[in-house]
Structures are given as C-alpha cells and as structure tokens.
Amino acid sequence: TWTAGSIVEEQVALIRERVGSKRAIxxxxxxxxxxxxxxxxxxxxxxxxxxxxxDHGLMRTGExxxxxxxFVAATGAQLKVVDASERFLNALxxxxxxxxxxxxxxxxxxxxxxxxxAEIIADADSDGEDVAFLVQGxxxxxVVESGGGTGTANIKSHHNVGGLPxxxxxxxxxxxxxxxxxxxxMVGQELGLPDEIVxxxxxxxxxxxxxxxxxVTRERLDLLRQADAIAREELTxxxxxxDIWQCPVVLLADVRSVxxxxxxxxxxxxxxxRPVSSEDAMTADWxxxxxDVLATISNRITNEVRDINRxxxxxxxxxxxxxxxx
Ligand code: XMP
Numbered sequence: 001t002w003t004a005g006s007i008v009e010e011q012v013a014l015i016r017e018r019v020g021s022k023r024a025i026x027x028x029x030x031x032x033x034x035x036x037x038x039x040x041x042x043x044x045x046x047x048x049x050x051x052x053x054x055d056h057g058l059m060r061t062g063e064x065x066x067x068x069x070x071f072v073a074a075t076g077a078q079l080k081v082v083d084a085s086e087r088f089l090n091a092l093x094x095x096x097x098x099x100x101x102x103x104x105x106x107x108x109x110x111x112x113x114x115x116x117x118a119e120i121i122a123d124a125d126s127d128g129e130d131v132a133f134l135v136q137g138x139x140x141x142x143v144v145e146s147g148g149g150t151g152t153a154n155i156k157s158h159h160n161v162g163g164l165p166x167x168x169x170x171x172x173x174x175x176x177x178x179x180x181x182x183x184x185x186m187v188g189q190e191l192g193l194p195d196e197i198v199x200x201x202x203x204x205x206x207x208x209x210x211x212x213x214x215x216v217t218r219e220r221l222d223l224l225r226q227a228d229a230i231a232r233e234e235l236t237x238x239x240x241x242x243d244i245w246q247c248p249v250v251l252l253a254d255v256r257s258v259x260x261x262x263x264x265x266x267x268x269x270x271x272x273x274r275p276v277s278s279e280d281a282m283t284a285d286w287x288x289x290x291x292d293v294l295a296t297i298s299n300r301i302t303n304e305v306r307d308i309n310r311x312x313x314x315x316x317x318x319x320x321x322x323x324x325x326x
Contacts, residue, residue, distance in 0.1 A: 004183075004190035008040065011175040015044035019133055024173060025113060025120065026135035027160075028053040028079070029205045030067045033137030033176060035197050036188040040175050041135045042077045043191060049135070050078045052116045054109060057085025058207030058221065061229040066196075074193050080120070084112045092209060092216045098326035099157055101216070105206040106163020110134075114169060134170035136160045138177050139184060141282050155322065159205040180280045201246040202281065210326040214253035224251040226305045227271045231297050235275075238293045245284065247275040250314075250325045259309030261302065268309035271301065275313075276323055284318040 026038040028051050038051050051071070055064050064081070072079050091104050117131040138160050146161035147154030157163045176184050181202065188198040208224050209216050228249040235247060250272040259266040273294070278284035298311040314321070 002183075004186040007179070007183075007187055008043070008190050011040055012044040015041055015173060015175060018173065019045050019048065021048070022133065023048045023050070023120065023131040024133035024135050025049070025117060025131055025170075026051045027109060027113060028067055028071065029137070029203070030059065030063045031137070031203050031205070032181070032188065032198060032200050033139055033184055033202075034205075035071055035137070035193065036184050036191065037135055037137035037174070037176055038071070038077060039075050039188065039191045039193055041173065042075050047078070050080055050116075050120050050131075052113060053079060053081045054112050055081065055083050055085060056088040056105065056108070056207060056209075057218075058088065058105075058209040058216070060203070060208065060232075061225050063203075070194065070196050074197060080116060082112055082116060084108070087112070088209075089216065089218060094215060096215055098210060101209055101326065102157045102159060102163050102206055105209055106157065106159040107165045109159060109163075109205070110165050110168060110170075117169075132171055133173050134168075135173045135175075137184075138174040140178055140180055141280060143177060144282070156324075156326075163206075182280065199242070201241065201244070203246070204324055210324055211248055211250045212253050213250060213255075213325055220251060220253045223269070223305060223307055224249065224271070227251070227301045227308055230300045230304060231273060234293060234297045234300065235289075238290070240289065240293065243277070244275050244287045244289075245278040245281070246323070247273060247287075248324055249273060251308075257310055259302075261309055266307075266309045268307045270310035270312055271308055272312050272314050272325070273297065274323065274325070276318070278318075278323070281323060284323055286313075286315045286317060 028034045041049050053067050088108050091108050095101055120131055142158040142161050145155045146158045185198050212220050231249050252270045256267050275287035275289050276284040277287045301308055301311050
C-alpha cells in the first residue's frame with residue numbers, strides 16, 4: 001500500500017543508484033513541487049546536490065526572499081540564486097502567444113541551468129565532478145496536460161515538460177512524476193518540510209508571465225505584482241488560504257476601460273480574480289468567496305494601484321476554462 005514513507009524510501013534508493021557519484025542541480029521555483037523534489041534528492045545525495053533558484057523577474061512580491069529563508073532553513077540544502085530577469089524579459093519582448101511564452105520561459109530556464117552548471121563545476125567544492133542531472137518537480141498532472149499521457153491532447157506546455165528544449169544537456173530526475181499534489185504534500189511532510197512550504201498554494205513555474213494577457217513588460221509586471229499582493233493579503237486576512245486551491249490574479253494588459261477615480265476620468269486596465277477550489281488541478285470549480293472579501297479586494301486594488309480601474313471575477317469551472325488564463 002501507498003505511504004509517504006515508502007515513497008521516500010523507494011525514491012531515495014533509486015536516486016542514489018542513478019546519480020552515483022555525479023552531481024545534480026535542482027531548479028527551485030518557490031512552489032511546493034520543486035521544494036519537495038529538492039528535499040527528496042537532498043535526502044538521497046546531500047552534498048552532491050546544488051539547488052538553483054532562478055529569479056526570472058516573473059515572481060510575485062516576496063517570493064525570492066521566502067525561498068532563500070524557508071527552504072534553506074528547512075533542508076540545509078546548498079542554494080544558488082541567479083538573477084536572470086533581464087534575460088527572460090528580453091526573450092519575452094514582443095511575445096503575446098501563450099504557448100510561445102511558455103516555450104521561451106522553459107528554454108531560458110534550461111539555459112540558465114546550463115550556465116549555473118558551468119559555474120558549479122568551476123567551483124572548488126565540486127572537485128570537477130560532472131553535473132549530469134537536472135532534478136525537476138514534475139507531477140503526474142503536468143505530464144498529462146502537456147500531452148505526455150496516453151492519448152491526451154496537449155492543453156498547455158508546462159514549463160518543465162513540453163517547454164523543454166530539444167538539445168537538453170541534462171538527464172532528468174523527476175521523483176514526483178507519478179504523484180498528485182496531495183501526495184506530494186504528504187511526502188513533503190514526511191521529509192520534515194514546514195507547513196509554509198508544504199501547504200503553499202500552487203504557483204506556476206512561468207510565473208506572472210502567463211498571467212499578463214498580452215506582452216510581458218516590466219511596467220505591467222509591477223502593476224500585476226501590486227494587485228496580486230493585495231488579493232493575497234486579503235485572502236490570508238480572511239482566513240481563506242486553506243479553503244481555496246489558489247487565486248491567480250490576471251492582468252488584461254491590452255484591454256482598457258473608462259473609469260472615474262478621485263475626481264477625474266481614467267482609462268485603465270482590468271484585472272481578473274480567479275479563485276478556484278480543486279483536488280488535483282485536473283478539474284476545478286470557481287470558489288464562492290464571501291462578497292465582503294471580494295469587495296475589500298476590489299476597493300483596495302482600484303484605490304491603491306494606479307492604472308487598474310476595474311476588478312472582475314472569473315466564474316468559470318475547469319473544464320471548460322483552465323485555471324490559468326494562458
Ligand atoms: P491549468 O491552467 O492548466 O493549471 O488549469 C493547472 C495547475 O498547474 C499550474 N500550472 C503550472 N505549474 N508549470 C507549473 O509548475 C507550468 O507551466 C504550469 N502551468 C500551470 C496552475 O497554476 C494550476 O495549479
């Protein structure tokens with residue numbers, strides 16, 4: 001029978017056998033999946049693993065600091081933080097197609113990992129040992145929805161599956177590939193990760209890049225970050241974090257509407273709140289959030305974020321809508 005303990009035991013043995021005396025790097029995204037995959041591999045091969053957190057500039061407020069603090073404190077794993085925002089934003093300039101965005105982000109991740117690999121090898125600590133393995137927190141639903149399952153159409157190229165470049169230099173280690181999110185959370189608990197990591201709501205690897213409908217720019221990211229921080233703050237204050245699966249905030253960057261803020265006419269952008277409840281993200285329903293919480297979020301966003309003059313609510317389940325808009 002399935003237990004978190006037996007999964008850990010089995011995977012630790014498999015990873016040790018596969019990696020041998022080589023080195024591995026693990027991309028941390030700040031999300032649950034990559035943190036649990038990293039903790040598992042850290043358990044198996046410890047000092048042969050370097051975790052790499054790529055700040056692609058598409059993160060939410062406070063995300064990078066949280067990874068640096070919580071993850072390292074919980075696991076003691078070696079962490080390398082790479083600021084690659086310039087590179088990702090340049091690569092995304094002018095791009096509006098969702099799949100193209102996803103593929104670019106997936107490709108740039110790998111390029112940054114390759115660069116990190118070279119630096120880790122050059123580092124005295126690694127004895128010149130080759131970094132041959134790339135650990136990813138890919139889950140079963142990621143594989144299915146990227147078209148890797150049996151007979152399933154490609155819905156979205158998850159950055160860590162369909163978004164990978166063809167000339168990948170690494171061998172992949174994906175210890176969570178057969179698990180669903182709730183199982184991953186149990187494995188994380190088994191490994192001693194704190195609730196702040198294990199119970200975190202999902203956040204996609206491509207980050208805010210797939211929550212800006214239209215071209216991704218620094219200014220638009222700043223706008224969305226402010227709106228997103230307010231929504232998260234109010235949901236937490238209302239004690240709703242455990243009741244919802246996640247609540248993407250989406251910026252309709254190419255849409256403008258007329259409003260009146262203060263004593264003048266405005267012509268700003270709408271954001272969409274997308275609160276959902278779900279068991280495994282394969283299907284989802286829109287969350288019936290209390291009206292007063294929605295009202296507070298709406299008031300605060302339109303008062304505090306210049307250039308956002310409308311807040312709308314997405315009341316579509318999955319299917320037919322997906323959770324993220326892109
Ligand atoms: P969708 O939008 O397909 O999302 O209904 C299902 C779940 O997956 C997350 N998601 C991703 N996670 N890389 C990730 O790590 C991705 O490329 C990606 N795309 C979507 C999404 O936030 C939701 O929880």
